[in-house]
Amino acid sequence: MGANIRLENVCKDYGQTNVIKYVKFEIEDGDFLTILGPSGAGKTTLLKMIAGFEDTSSGSILINGEDIARKPIHKRNIGMLFQNYALFPHMTVNENISFPLGIRKVKKAEKKERVAEMLNKVKLGEYGKRYPRELSGGQQQRVALARALVFNPPVLLLDEPMAALDKQLRKHMQLEIKEIHNALGITTISVTHDQEEALTMATKVCIMKDGMVEQIASPVEIYERPNSVFVAKFIGEANVVECPVVKVEPSYIGIKLYGDNLVRLPQKSKKYTSFNSINVVIRPEKVKVVDDSFNGLRLKAKIEQAVYVGDVLKLKVRLECGKSMKVKVFTQYSLSLNVGDSINLGILEEDMVVVGR
Amino acid sequence: MIWVIAILIILFLVLPVLIIIPMSFSSSRYIEFPPPGFSAQWYEKFFGSQQWTDSLVTSIQVGIITTVIALLLGILAAEGIHKSDFKGKGILTELFMMPMLVPAIIVGLALYRFEAQNNITGTFAGIVIAHTLLAVPFVIRTVLASLSGLNPNYELAAQNLGANKFKAFIKVTFPIIKPAVFSGGMFAFATSFDEIVVTQFISGIRLATLPKRMWDGLRQQIDPTITAIAAIMIIGITLIMIIANSKEIFSRTYHVKEEVLDETD
Numbered sequence: 001m002g003a004n005i006r007l008e009n010v011c012k013d014y015g016q017t018n019v020i021k022y023v024k025f026e027i028e029d030g031d032f033l034t035i036l037g038p039s040g041a042g043k044t045t046l047l048k049m050i051a052g053f054e055d056t057s058s059g060s061i062l063i064n065g066e067d068i069a070r071k072p073i074h075k076r077n078i079g080m081l082f083q084n085y086a087l088f089p090h091m092t093v094n095e096n097i098s099f100p101l102g103i104r105k106v107k108k109a110e111k112k113e114r115v116a117e118m119l120n121k122v123k124l125g126e127y128g129k130r131y132p133r134e135l136s137g138g139q140q141q142r143v144a145l146a147r148a149l150v151f152n153p154p155v156l157l158l159d160e161p162m163a164a165l166d167k168q169l170r171k172h173m174q175l176e177i178k179e180i181h182n183a184l185g186i187t188t189i190s191v192t193h194d195q196e197e198a199l200t201m202a203t204k205v206c207i208m209k210d211g212m213v214e215q216i217a218s219p220v221e222i223y224e225r226p227n228s229v230f231v232a233k234f235i236g237e238a239n240v241v242e243c244p245v246v247k248v249e250p251s252y253i254g255i256k257l258y259g260d261n262l263v264r265l266p267q268k269s270k271k272y273t274s275f276n277s278i279n280v281v282i283r284p285e286k287v288k289v290v291d292d293s294f295n296g297l298r299l300k301a302k303i304e305q306a307v308y309v310g311d312v313l314k315l316k317v318r319l320e321c322g323k324s325m326k327v328k329v330f331t332q333y334s335l336s337l338n339v340g341d342s343i344n345l346g347i348l349e350e351d352m353v354v355v356g357r
Numbered sequence: 358m359i360w361v362i363a364i365l366i367i368l369f370l371v372l373p374v375l376i377i378i379p380m381s382f383s384s385s386r387y388i389e390f391p392p393p394g395f396s397a398q399w400y401e402k403f404f405g406s407q408q409w410t411d412s413l414v415t416s417i418q419v420g421i422i423t424t425v426i427a428l429l430l431g432i433l434a435a436e437g438i439h440k441s442d443f444k445g446k447g448i449l450t451e452l453f454m455m456p457m458l459v460p461a462i463i464v465g466l467a468l469y470r471f472e473a474q475n476n477i478t479g480t481f482a483g484i485v486i487a488h489t490l491l492a493v494p495f496v497i498r499t500v501l502a503s504l505s506g507l508n509p510n511y512e513l514a515a516q517n518l519g520a521n522k523f524k525a526f527i528k529v530t531f532p533i534i535k536p537a538v539f540s541g542g543m544f545a546f547a548t549s550f551d552e553i554v555v556t557q558f559i560s561g562i563r564l565a566t567l568p569k570r571m572w573d574g575l576r577q578q579i580d581p582t583i584t585a586i587a588a589i590m591i592i593g594i595t596l597i598m599i600i601a602n603s604k605e606i607f608s609r610t611y612h613v614k615e616e617v618l619d620e621t622d
Contacts (some may be wrong), residue, residue, distance in 0.1 A: 053513055073516040074525075080517045086510035090532045099528075100518035147518065 002029040002187035003064045003154035005050075010059035010069070012045055012211075019045050021211040022059070027204060030185040032178070033216075034198040036234070037208035043191045046208070047157055050189065052076050063155060074103075079148035079156040079186070083163055085140050087132035093119070093143050094128040100151040118146040121180065138169045145177070149184065156181075158190035162197055174200050195235050199223070207231050223283075228356050232281040239282045239325050240355075245275045255280070257352070259321030261297055265354060272354075281353040284314070284328040289337070290346035297347045301325065303339050313337065317345070374591060381584035388581050399585035409582065412570040416550055419481070419566060423488040423549040424542050430489070431496025431541060436526070438497075439504040450501070457494040461554035464491065469558040479561025487555050492545035499544065503537030504530075543597055551590070 005027050012020035019042045027033045035043040048054040050061055052073035061069040068076050087096050094115055101111045119125050122142035132140055141161070148156060161177065162170040178201050181188050192198055198205050199219045206216040207230070215227045226232035229240050246262070247254030253272050257263045257280060265280075272278065290298065304324065305316035308331065315327040315337070327345065329337070337343065376390060381399055383392030403409045438450055456464060468487050469478065477483035511533065515525035531538070553568040560569050567586065574580045 051513075051517060053517075072521070073513070074519050074521050076517075077519070078517065080514070082510050082514055084508070084510065086508065086514035088511060088514070088529055088533075099515070099520075103519040103524065151519065 002031075002185045004029050004062075005155060005187055005189070006060075006062040008060045008062065010046070010049065010061060011057045012042070012049060012054060013057045019211050020049070020057075023208075023211075023213055024059075025206060025213060025216045027187060027189070029187060031204055032181055032188045032190070032202050033204045033206055034190045034192060034202035035206045035208055036192060036195060036198045037214075038234070039193065040210075041208040042211040043208050044159065045211075047159055047189065047191045050155075051078055051080050051157055077151070077153050079151070079153035081141070081144050081148050081156070081158045081161050083160045085132075085144035085164075087140055087144055087147070089132055091131075092128065093124065093130050093132070093135070096132065096143060097147045097150050099147065104151060114150055118150045121149075122146045137165055138173060141165065141173060142176075145180065149180070149186070154187060156186045156188045158188065160192055161190060162192070162194065170197070177201065199235075205235075207234060225353055226281060226355055229279050229281070232353070232355055237284050237326055237328075239284065239287075241280050241282070241323070242277050243280050244277045245272065248272060248275065253278075257297065258299055258319050258323060258325075261299070263297060263349060263352065265349060265352060268354075279355050281355050282325075282347060282351060284326040285312070286347065286351035287325065287327045287329075288346045289327075289329055290344050292344070294344070294346040296349060299345045299347070301327075301343055301345050303337060303341045303343065306337060306339050317343070377584055377587045377591065380581075381588040383581065383584070386581070388579055388584060399582050402582050403585045403589075406582075409567075409570065409586070412565050412567045413586075415481075415564060416567040419484050419488060420546045420549040422485050423492050424545045426485065426489045427492035427496050427545040428538065428542050431493045431545070432500055432538065434493070435497050435500035435504055438501060450497075453497050454494045456490050457498075461491075465555040465558035468555060472559050478559050479564055481564060483559050484556060484564070484566065487559055488549040488552055491552060491555065492548045495544035495548060496538075496541035499537045499541035500534060503534040507533060540602070543600075547594055547597065550594070 007024050007026070010020055010023045011018060023046060025033075035046065037043045045054055049056050049069075052068075052071065056069040059069065060067040063078075088099065091099065097115045097118055098111050101114060106114070115128070116125070119128055122145055124139060124142055124146070127135065127139065127143075132143065135143065141164075158177070162173060165173060174197060181201075190198075190201065202219055204216060205219050205222045207214040207222065209230055215222060215231045217225075222231065223235055226235065226238075232238040232240060241257060243255040243257050243263075245253055245255050250267065252264045252266050255263050255265060255278065288294070292298075300320050301317035303315055304318050305314075307314040311331060312328045313331050315329065317325050317327055319325055325345075379392055380388065380390055382395045382397065383389065384394035384396040384398065385392060434453060438446065438453070465487075468490070472478045472483045472486070477486070507530065511529050512522075512525045515529040516522065520528060551568055552566070553572060556566055556569050557572070560566060565573070567590070571583045571586055574583055
């Protein structure tokens with residue numbers, strides 16, 4: 001019962017300023033897309049354009065092939081969970097949930113049944129007669145979710161869904177929303193600036209910057225194979241190193257990494273033909289503390305800072321070339337490491353990701 | 358100490374008004390205080406006189422119709438100001454308040470010229486038009502205040518759930534701002550009900566509101582019947598204000614609680 005959503009060159013201009021620039025992507029029936037980006041990236045604006053709260057300056061928004069970009073809000077049939085829920089304060093929980101059904105002239109008996117069914121789905125069966133102000137934040141969110149889903153929309157939009165909840169409840173609601181998403185198979189688009197939330201909930205993550213899509217891919221791909229320095233730094237932690245290219249062959253390129261260490265990286269989809277320098281991303285947890293038998297790039301380093309955060313030890317090390325690097329090691333292997341120690345670090349070539357810009 | 362001062366101030370404000378009530382039950386044939394004895398003669402005289410009761414009915418009729426029209430115009434104007442965004446919006450809003458700020462005698466003079474030209478002086482419609490003009494700013498002000506404190510997401514949510522703009526307003530916005538509409542209406546009615554200055558200019562001999570008739574009665578001879586009318590009006594207006602305020606307090610909870618936490622991005 002989900003839908004395929006396609007955005008084609010969607011733009012939003014306020015006079016001379018373009019807040020959304022030629023955004024295009026496609027998500028499949030049942031996908032859970034999370035749009036992530038720093039504030040000002042235009043993610044909320046994009047969501048509002050899909051809902052119809054902001055008009056689209058140019059481009060199309062297609063839901064199951066139908067362009068809705070110029071339809072009025074009330075004809076779009078899109079479920080939306082508002083940041084502060086926007087539950088109608090003068091209506092009870094039941095009245096709130098049956099509101100979209102009343103507008104659609106659903107028969108009384110059916111309306112009652114569907115409202116009750118929805119209330120059970122969000123585990124609030126007993127709360128139908130209460131007013132929103134008599135409910136806790138988490139309960140209000142569930143009511144809002146029930147109201148957004150009761151009319152079986154093919155698309156659900158979530159605007160910073162967890163912003164108003166405390167951390168404990170946030171985790172809980174994330175799983176609950178994911179559960180409901182899985183059960184209903186509704187195509188969902190969520191906006192957040194919490195990267196952990198994005199990785200937990202999404203089947204696809206879209207990173208936005210300055211009104212443009214930087215990368216859209218599965219959470220694993222976004223993390224493991226970021227396509228730009230921005231994405232690499234935005235999701236998780238990253239060591240980004242600018243490396244001069246010293247050799248270009250059809251099947252590989254030779255680069256100098258951290259001083260004069262020569263590394264061969266296979267040529268992949270993007271073919272490098274010039275000797276311009278490239279950026280290499282290395283995730284801190286991919287760097288290992290090794291001995292001489294390690295079969296990969298080995299670097300000598302001195303520990304400058306060590307922060308113990310329970311499961312991992314976060315190190316800041318100084319390499320022989322003078323550059324510093326972030327390293328994350330599991331505490332079970334590294335309790336003997338101290339500031340000032342000299343260690344050998346190893347990086348496998350497959351953990352070096354070449355990114356653009 | 359502060360309580361003593363507070364009570365003194367309240368007495369200072371209220372006592373001259375309340376003094377009317379014992380005076381209205383006076384057995385004297387003149388307006389005097391303290392009253393030499395008690396009787397209900399002035400009330401009898403008021404309710405026994407066709408002229409007086411007619412003008413009471415006229416006042417109530419004018420008040421109700423004025424209130425209805427002022428509410429309609431005022432809500433539309435407030436919603437219009439609230440929704441639109443253009444240069445000079447602030448000036449326009451102030452202009453809407455003008456009838457409230459301009460001295461009544463000037464409004465009266467202007468209305469007299471306008472109504473005389475259109476031959477509606479002394480008519481029911483003429484009085485209603487004048488009173489509506491004076492009452493609308495009160496409605497605009499209360500409703501506008503309520504609208505601007507409202508989370509804009511309510512109306513968007515209603516539209517998102519399938520209601521068109523009109524239905525969203527009727528089913529969601531209006532019920533939420535109802536307390537403000539109610540008190541705006543009360544102000545409108547009170548404005549009309551005790552209006553005298555403008556009414557002086559435009560009402561005739563045959564059709565007069567209660568305050569106008571009272572003024573005439575005072576001018577011809579000091580007729581103590583007006584103390585009875587004054588007492589009735591004071592009690593009436595007080596009751597209306599009490600109802601208006603209790604309604605507002607009763608349902609104020611929404612506005613205070615819901616903050617507009619809408620992030621620009």
